Amino acid sequence: MKKVLVFGMTNNPGGMESVIMNYYRHIDRNKVQFEFLCNTETVAYSDEIEQMGGIIHKITARSVNPTKYKKDLKVFFEENSSKYCALWFNTCSLSNIDYLKYAKKYNIPKRIIHCHNAANGGDGLLRSILHKFHRRYLNKYVTDYWTCSEDANKWFFGKEGDKLINYRLIYNAIDLNHFAPNEKIRDQYRKKLGIKTNEILVGHDGRLHYQKNQEYLIRVFEKLNRKFPGKYKLLLIGKGDDEEKLRGLVNEKNLNNEIIFQGLVNNMNDYLQAMDIFAFPSRFEGLSIALLEAQANGLPCVISNKISNASKVNENVVMLPIDDDAIDLWVNQIDIYSNVGKKVDIEQFEAKHFDINNEAKVLQELF
Incomplete structure (x- = not known):
């Protein structure tokens, strides 16, 4: 059995974590087993990881104690590196590449960097500077370059990223059966959320963060609710740094009874069943796993035109601008989609x- 050291799992069950788990659930774990290096106190899907035979190693986060972080890294790689055939380093930016440096220093033969985002907006100037600085030195430490989309590749690795050695597009694949429409679960979760039979539920799944642009969605919903009072409800799934600001905005607009903050969930498939429309106004994306899951459920989707066309699978997906002048376009398109219903193009997902x-x-096979 080959063992792979995986970095990229945090305490948030977000898109990157979902990609890692989707692959982990479906590889032959008798041939390839994962061990996880993490720097958060809690780890998303930890119970499931351990049930599948995975081991979670925890070290101090650099942001918590830089000195102890370095010591923990050194001790971990000294004691464990010899058992791994590869490091699979999943990340949304190059602000920290220490894991790759230590993997090379301690002779892990395959050192994979896998990018999961197409921009660094909202995370500060320093991270952006570090990203560009570290990009120059990747070839000293990396043996394989993976990306979630060609758009992400250009930002992450540079204009010539696709010419890097062992460059590969790794698809954000999902279990289609897991998200297939289910009327029984739909009824159950609409009751759980308090959604009436005649109400249209607009749903959104994403970290409450600048990138995901929930503020814009709330502004769209305010106008939608004003135009069609009592017809729509909005469900926001996720947590993040912008939660307090977003809750304040909802309160300011007197939409507390119309907008539901659900927080983090581990069964997104069940909540998708309850939705009628999926709205996704991101400022940028690598290739959104949340959007693919919504399409696997067949939901009509109204999404930002900043998102890669590669994310679009079904026909019932419309891409719109996310400037102030486009709010009416979003309102009208959501209302049009209130009568469309769900439809999944399985052949396109496979293709x-x-x-x-x-x-x-x-x-x-790559491992």
């Missing part, structure tokens, strides 16, 4: 390499 049952075999 675009988004079926995890196929893609997990490819990933396994």
Whole structure:
């Protein structure tokens, strides 16, 4: 059995974490097993990881105690590196590449960097500077360059990123059966959320953060609610740094009875069943796993035109601008989609390499 050291799991069950887990669930764990290096107190999906035979190693985060972080890294790699065939380093920016440096120093033969985002907006100037600085030195430490989309590749690795050695597009594949429409679960979760039979539920899944642009969605919903009072409810799933600000905005606009903050959930598939429309106004994305899951459920989707076209699978997906002048376009499109219903194009999912049952075999061979 080969062992792979995986970095990228945090305490937030977000898109990157979902990608890692989707592959972990579907590889042959008798042939390839993962161990996880984490720097958060709690780790998303930790119970499931351990049930599947995975081991979680925890070290101090650099932001908590830089000195102890360095010591923990050194001790961990000294004691463990010899058992790994590869480091699979999943990240949304290059602000910290210490894990790759230590993997090379302690002779892990395959050192993979896997980018999961197409910009660094909202995370500060320093992170942006570090990202560009570290990009120059990747070839000293990296043996394989992976990306979630070609758009992400250009920002992450540079204009010539696709010419890097062992460059590969790794698809954000999902389990289509897990998200297929289910009327029984739909009824159950609409009751749980207090959604009436005649109400249209607009849903959104994403970290409450500048990137995901929930503030814009709330402004759209305010106008939607004003135009069609009592017809729509909005469900926001996720947590993040912007939560307090967003709750304040909802309170300011007197929308507390119309907008539901659900927080983090581990069963997004069930909440998708309850929705009628999926809204996703991101300022940028690598390739959104949340959007793919919504499409696997067949939901009509109104999304930002800043998102890669590669994310679009079904026909019932419309891309719109996210400037102030486009708010009416969002309102009108959401209302049009209130009568469309769900439709999944399974053949397109498979053709675009988004079926995890196929893609997990490819990933396994790469290890």
